[in-house]
Amino acid sequence: MPKDAPVDPRGPRFSAWMTVIILAIVLLTGWWRLLAAQTVLFAMCAFISLKLNPWGHVYRYAIQPRLPKTTEREEAAPLRFAQGVGFVFALIGTLGYATGLTTLGLVATGLALVAALLNAAFGLCLGCEMYLLLRRYAPALARPQ
Numbered sequence: 001m002p003k004d005a006p007v008d009p010r011g012p013r014f015s016a017w018m019t020v021i022i023l024a025i026v027l028l029t030g031w032w033r034l035l036a037a038q039t040v041l042f043a044m045c046a047f048i049s050l051k052l053n054p055w056g057h058v059y060r061y062a063i064q065p066r067l068p069k070t071t072e073r074e075e076a077a078p079l080r081f082a083q084g085v086g087f088v089f090a091l092i093g094t095l096g097y098a099t100g101l102t103t104l105g106l107v108a109t110g111l112a113l114v115a116a117l118l119n120a121a122f123g124l125c126l127g128c129e130m131y132l133l134l135r136r137y138a139p140a141l142a143r144p145q
Contacts, residue, residue: 007079008064008074010067010070012079016125022038023035023113024113032098035097039093042090045079046084081127082127085126085130093106
């Protein structure tokens with residue numbers, strides 16, 4: 001897995017807000033194809049590179065230039081792990097909706113929405129915290145090869 005450079009922490013929070021909007025639309029409409037698209041986005045960011053996130057591009061080119069400069073940076077590995085966790089929940093939600101197991105789709109999407117909202121509103125990235133716990137208690141599993 002290639003290593004992404006550290007990122008401005010405001011970018012992932014902006015992306016989390018966009019994810020909140022997408023997941024809320026899915027919960028309100030049951031539009032599972034939109035959730036499938038979000039699942040693909042999570043997969044690209046988790047398994048290839050955070051640079052593939054279109055919301056990151058919107059942030060970097062349209063929003064970041066209007067904000068005060070910051071030297072604060074966040075490592076990419078926990079963010080990519082969090083995208084992987086989002087991928088799992090979105091995949092389960094997509095499969096639930098697509099196969100008629102609507103309750104499964106609702107629950108998985110709702111859990112992903114709660115996690116995205118915590119990140120967006122409060123800067124609490126549950127996937128990042130899981131990554132840090134894994135590094136502490138199972139360091140061989142969390143270290144990139």
